[in-house]
Amino acid sequence: MKTLQLDLGERSYPIYIGADLIGRADLTTPHVSGERVAIVTNETVAPFYLGRTSAAFAAYNPIDVVLPDGEKYKTLDVLNRIFDALLKNRCDRRTTLVALGGGVIGDMTGFAAATYQRGVPFIQVPTTLLAQVDSSVGGKTGVNHPLGKNMIGAFYQPRAVIVDTSSLNTLPDRELSAGLAEVIKYGLIRDAEFFAWLEQNIDKLLTRDTNVLAYAIERSCRNKAEVVTADERESGVRALLNLGHTFGHAIETGLGYGEWLHGEAVGAGMALAADMSRRLGWLRDADVARIQRLLQRARLPVNAPAPMTPERFMDLMSVDKKVQAGKLRLVLLKGIGEAVITDKFPATALDETLRAARAA
Amino acid sequence: MKTLQLDLGERSYPIYIGADLIGRADLTTPHVSGERVAIVTNETVAPFYLGRTSAAFAAYNPIDVVLPDGEKYKTLDVLNRIFDALLKNRCDRRTTLVALGGGVIGDMTGFAAATYQRGVPFIQVPTTLLAQVDSSVGGKTGVNHPLGKNMIGAFYQPRAVIVDTSSLNTLPDRELSAGLAEVIKYGLIRDAEFFAWLEQNIDKLLTRDTNVLAYAIERSCRNKAEVVTADERESGVRALLNLGHTFGHAIETGLGYGEWLHGEAVGAGMALAADMSRRLGWLRDADVARIQRLLQRARLPVNAPAPMTPERFMDLMSVDKKVQAGKLRLVLLKGIGEAVITDKFPATALDETLRAARAA
Numbered sequence: 001m002k003t004l005q006l007d008l009g010e011r012s013y014p015i016y017i018g019a020d021l022i023g024r025a026d027l028t029t030p031h032v033s034g035e036r037v038a039i040v041t042n043e044t045v046a047p048f049y050l051g052r053t054s055a056a057f058a059a060y061n062p063i064d065v066v067l068p069d070g071e072k073y074k075t076l077d078v079l080n081r082i083f084d085a086l087l088k089n090r091c092d093r094r095t096t097l098v099a100l101g102g103g104v105i106g107d108m109t110g111f112a113a114a115t116y117q118r119g120v121p122f123i124q125v126p127t128t129l130l131a132q133v134d135s136s137v138g139g140k141t142g143v144n145h146p147l148g149k150n151m152i153g154a155f156y157q158p159r160a161v162i163v164d165t166s167s168l169n170t171l172p173d174r175e176l177s178a179g180l181a182e183v184i185k186y187g188l189i190r191d192a193e194f195f196a197w198l199e200q201n202i203d204k205l206l207t208r209d210t211n212v213l214a215y216a217i218e219r220s221c222r223n224k225a226e227v228v229t230a231d232e233r234e235s236g237v238r239a240l241l242n243l244g245h246t247f248g249h250a251i252e253t254g255l256g257y258g259e260w261l262h263g264e265a266v267g268a269g270m271a272l273a274a275d276m277s278r279r280l281g282w283l284r285d286a287d288v289a290r291i292q293r294l295l296q297r298a299r300l301p302v303n304a305p306a307p308m309t310p311e312r313f314m315d316l317m318s319v320d321k322k323v324q325a326g327k328l329r330l331v332l333l334k335g336i337g338e339a340v341i342t343d344k345f346p347a348t349a350l351d352e353t354l355r356a357a358r359a360a
Numbered sequence: 361m362k363t364l365q366l367d368l369g370e371r372s373y374p375i376y377i378g379a380d381l382i383g384r385a386d387l388t389t390p391h392v393s394g395e396r397v398a399i400v401t402n403e404t405v406a407p408f409y410l411g412r413t414s415a416a417f418a419a420y421n422p423i424d425v426v427l428p429d430g431e432k433y434k435t436l437d438v439l440n441r442i443f444d445a446l447l448k449n450r451c452d453r454r455t456t457l458v459a460l461g462g463g464v465i466g467d468m469t470g471f472a473a474a475t476y477q478r479g480v481p482f483i484q485v486p487t488t489l490l491a492q493v494d495s496s497v498g499g500k501t502g503v504n505h506p507l508g509k510n511m512i513g514a515f516y517q518p519r520a521v522i523v524d525t526s527s528l529n530t531l532p533d534r535e536l537s538a539g540l541a542e543v544i545k546y547g548l549i550r551d552a553e554f555f556a557w558l559e560q561n562i563d564k565l566l567t568r569d570t571n572v573l574a575y576a577i578e579r580s581c582r583n584k585a586e587v588v589t590a591d592e593r594e595s596g597v598r599a600l601l602n603l604g605h606t607f608g609h610a611i612e613t614g615l616g617y618g619e620w621l622h623g624e625a626v627g628a629g630m631a632l633a634a635d636m637s638r639r640l641g642w643l644r645d646a647d648v649a650r651i652q653r654l655l656q657r658a659r660l661p662v663n664a665p666a667p668m669t670p671e672r673f674m675d676l677m678s679v680d681k682k683v684q685a686g687k688l689r690l691v692l693l694k695g696i697g698e699a700v701i702t703d704k705f706p707a708t709a710l711d712e713t714l715r716a717a718r719a720a
Contacts, residue, residue: 035685076436080505087507092683115475117681118502118513142478145440147447153478154514321477323452325395 002218006137006225008232011157015137015225017218019210021164022100022125023052029059031160033121034094037062040082040109041100042069045127048170053100053125060096063089067105072258074104074144076152082112093117096159102128102175103135103262107153110141114156124158127167129179129213130263133186133220134241136161138228144257148319149249155233163221165214173206173299178263180205180298181244181270183216186223188270188291189240192337194219199290202297239322240339243331244269247304250316254308260301267300268357276353277333280345287336303357310354362578366497366585368592371517375497375585377578379570381524382460382485383412389419391520393481394454397422400442400469401460402429405487408530413460413485420456423449427465431618434464434504436512442472453477456519462488462535463495463622467513470501474516484518487527489539489573490623493546493580494601496521498588504617508679509609515593523581525574533566533659538623540565540658541604541630543576546583548630548651549600552697554579559650562657599682600699603691604629607664610676614668620661627660628717636713637693640705647696663717670714 001018016027037060041050046066054062065085067078086095097120099109106124113122126136142153168176180202187195197219198205204212224241231238247269251260260268274291277283292302304313322329327343330350334340361378376387397420401410406426414422425445427438446455457480459469466484473482486496502513528536540562547555557579558565564572584601591598607629611620620628634651637643652662664673682689687703690710694700 076440080436083505083512084507087505087511087679090678090683090686092679092686093681094684111475115471115502115512115514117511118500118515140478142475145443145447147444151447151477152443152475154475155478318450319447319452321453323450324454326450326452 004218004221004225007229008157013158013160015161015163015221017163017165017214017221019164019166021162022049022167023056025056025059027162028056028123028160031123032057032060032096034096036060036091036095037098038065038086038089038091038095039063039098039100040065040067040105040112042067042105044069045101045105049100049127049167053098057098063091067108070258071104071144071252071262072256074108074257076143079108079112079143082108083116086116093120095120097122098125099123099136100125100127101131102126103131106131106136107141107150108143110139110156110158111143111153114141114154119156121159124161126161126163128171128175129168129217130175130182132163132217133179134182134224136163137221137224139232147253148316149253149257150321151319163217165210165217168208168213174261176206176208177299178261181263181267181295181300183220184294184298185241185243185266185270186220188333188336189243189331189339190227190337191219191223194223195294195336199294202294206298239341240331242322243333243339244273246317246320246322246328246330247272247313249320250313251305251308253316254312255305260305264301267295267298268302268304271295271302272304272353272357273330273332275356276330276345276349279349279352280332282332282334290336304354306358308358310351310358313354364578364581364585367589368517373518373520375521375523375581377523377525377574377581379524379526381522382409382527383416385416387522388416388483388520391483392417392420392456394456396420396451396455397458398425398446398449398451398455399423399458399460400425400427400465400472402427402465404429405461405465409460409487409527413458417458423451427468431464431504431612431622432616434468434617436503439468439472439503442468443476446476453480455480457482458485459483459496460485460487461491462486463491466491466496467501467510468503470499470516470518471503471513474501474514481519484521486521486523488531488535489528489577490535490542492523492577493539494542494584496523497581497584499592507613509613509617510681511679523577525570525577528568528573534621536566536568537659538621541623541627541655541660543580544654544658545601545603545626545630546580548693548696549603549691549699550697551579551583554583555696559654562654566658599701600691602682603693603699604633606677606680606682606688606690607632607673609680610673611665611668613676614672615665620665624661627655627658628662628664631655631662632664632713632717633690633692635716636690636709639709639712640692642692642694650696664714666718668718670711670718673714
């Protein structure tokens with residue numbers, strides 16, 4: 001087991017990474033405060049891991065909240081089901097929530113923890129690759145709104161993140177690829193050496209080589225932790241983690257949540273960002289080709305889906321959280337391993353990118 | 361105009377108190393960040409004050425969100441209408457929300473600000489006495505749940521509180537009395553001299569003597585600011601501000617939100633707390649009589665409503681935010697001007713208090 005530390009002063013916490021960690025009371029117990037635990041999970045994950053997780057918290061009389069599975073359930077209404085369960089079970093302020101599942105469960109449980117009785121502690125137990133390398137780390141929590149993804153939420157840090165790499169054995173292939181999109185992202189924005197390593201090891205990742213996966217997770221978490229430590233509330237460098245996300249969120253909202261997985265939309269979004277960077281003269285053709293090839297080998301889309309016209313993209317991107325003073329800001333690439341956030345680009349470059357993305 | 365300062369480090373903010381402050385752009389403008397303002401109010405307040413408020417923010421292209429009036433609308437569903445309006449109007453992260461109304465509007469708008477795009481600034485413009493002396497100051501925000509009051513929320517401080525005492529001219533008598541409950545509360549928990557002053561001046565308050573009201577508001581806000589400065593997140597002394605609230609919240613939830621006004625329920629709750637303190641031998645009969653008399657002169661209830669059986673009280677109070685380890689903690693009185701929070705009381709004292717409260 002490896003332990004990384006996310007250093008945020010009094011809000012610091014450990015990230016444990018290793019095999020068979022779910023169910024280890026010695027890891028979880030030190031991070032519970034209060035007398036009660038509530039485990040939030042979904043119908044897909046519960047049959048595999050809820051029993052072992054409950055056992056690890058047996059000393060805290062745990063209750064379960066089992067939600068339906070999927071991005072389309074990441075809503076205020078479904079969030080309210082968590083509150084219903086907590087109140088029906090008389091959970092007081094000294095209750096610790098546990099998020100057992102992928103990004104949707106982690107984001108919703110974290111937001112429930114941020115707002116139940118004005119704030120209770122929570123622990124992340126991510127069971128998808130995407131949640132393990134990205135969404136469970138860093139304290140972004142929230143739900144979607146029909147008009148925009150993650151529009152309602154809070155920055156609220158967990159007390160610990162427990163990454164059980166064995167849980168990836170039950171992950172569907174499509175979800176594995178979606179998680180690889182966020183892994184590749186770290187290479188693109190700040191870790192060129194890792195990008196090259198991914199080019200060497202992508203096939204082993206797809207066949208779920210245990211050691212290779214564990215290394216990719218650890219290096220991703222290390223990158224994430226460094227960025228979040230430098231800028232917890234996204235006033236600067238943290239925005240670079242959104243490479244591909246402005247395009248990606250528009251795809252997710254535009255198609256209807258859950259049609260494409262988040263990681264798939266981010267994969268296509270990164271391909272668009274690379275193409276636009278090339279059009280601006282910032283990225284060489286050869287680098288764009290490397291990026292597209294790695295995404296494709298990871299079985300991720302590199303084009304926008306047919307319903308996403310340039311007009312629809314522009315409409316949906318106008319409510320992006322990075323918009324400032326009515327100006328859209330995008331994360332683009334100046335090279336593999338070097339991202340920038342900018343509103344200084346000709347509108348034509350964006351328009352051409354969106355047109356080409358669909359035609360391709 | 362008086363200016364108090366709530367000192368919370370980088371989250372410090374001014375409380376302006378005076379006549380005809382609504383509409384004064386010189387007070388509001390320095391506290392706007394970004395380019396856009398969204399004013400949230402309700403159907404009752406809008407005809408009186410929305411025009412002038414919008415004029416004060418004219419430079420920021422303000423949008424209005426007009427909600428229905430009443431405690432029963434302080435829900436996640438109605439909160440979502442604020443998000444709908446913000447997103448439809450393409451409000452980005454650099455939007456400042458303005459809460460124009462009573463406690464319900466202030467609490468909901470504050471919570472919307474805490475969670476819209478993970479946090480935008482907001483300004484409180486309270487127009488009821490209760491909001492001016494209590495709920496607009498100190499950063500408690502949130503909504504109700506059918507099983508418990510204020511169960512979903514966040515600590516989130518405004519950038520400024522603008523108390524226009526002239527707005528009380530349009531306040532219904534019943535709302536004025538409800539606000540006086542929180543004013544009396546400060547006297548009871550920490551300011552015996554103010555309690556005696558209130559005994560002298562209660563009739564002038566009820567006839568809305570401008571100077572007397574302004575003094576009561578200022579002294580209340582000063583008390584509130586001192587407590588919040590000492591304990592922003594209610595890990596200690598701030599809990600004393602909940603005198604009467606555990607009983608009161610049970611009444612509000614038990615009767616259905618909006619049947620009794622919040623201040624009315626708190627008035628009855630403080631009478632119960634005084635009676636229970638007497639039963640414990642902590643408060644003299646003469647002091648209990650003074651408390652009851654002042655509440656009655658303020659036209660507040662001093663008994664529990666008929667539907668609230670002791671069993672119903674106990675059931676509803678079991679989810680109170682001050683419950684710890686399954687033990688109910690109550691704010692009680694050791695004298696006028698001296699409150700304590702305690703779980704050390706015989707169950708019989710509470711039971712007798714609840715039985716007597718209903719029979720009376």
